[in-house]
Amino acid sequence: MYEKAADLLAALGIAAAEDDPLLYAVVRNTEFRVWNETNAISMTEDLESIAVYLAVGEYLKCKKVCGQLTGIVLTPEVKRLKEGDTEIQYAIGEGSLTPEQRLDQMIDWFQKRNRELYKFRRLVW
Numbered sequence: 001m002y003e004k005a006a007d008l009l010a011a012l013g014i015a016a017a018e019d020d021p022l023l024y025a026v027v028r029n030t031e032f033r034v035w036n037e038t039n040a041i042s043m044t045e046d047l048e049s050i051a052v053y054l055a056v057g058e059y060l061k062c063k064k065v066c067g068q069l070t071g072i073v074l075t076p077e078v079k080r081l082k083e084g085d086t087e088i089q090y091a092i093g094e095g096s097l098t099p100e101q102r103l104d105q106m107i108d109w110f111q112k113r114n115r116e117l118y119k120f121r122r123l124v125w
Contacts, residue, residue, distance in 0.1 A: 057110025
């Protein structure tokens with residue numbers, strides 16, 4: 001599962017995640033959380049797929065909150081730049097989302113996959 005999470009992060013442009021100890025911790029935490037929520041005995045392929053997305057979402061959120069997210073540019077596009085008395089106007093609210101808003105939407109999408117865990121829940125006596 002760790003390799004799949006690292007591969008997905010590399011596909012998103014975050015190549016250094018493979019050597020990051022935080023990724024290992026997040027993946028292990030996600031595995032335990034999935035096992036606790038589903039009471040699954042083993043991690044099936046479809047359950048593992050959900051867990052990978054959850055781990056990637058958590059990893060991205062942790063890195064973003066800590067300010068350590070590299071590989072993704074979060075600065076908004078400059079719409080207008082004036083040099084005399086320096087005025088910079090960013091293209092925010094111009095019908096498109098800022099890079100940070102798009103990243104937040106992607107993280108939310110990854111983390112909302114936890115609703116799919118209900119399919120795998122088992123009763124424990």
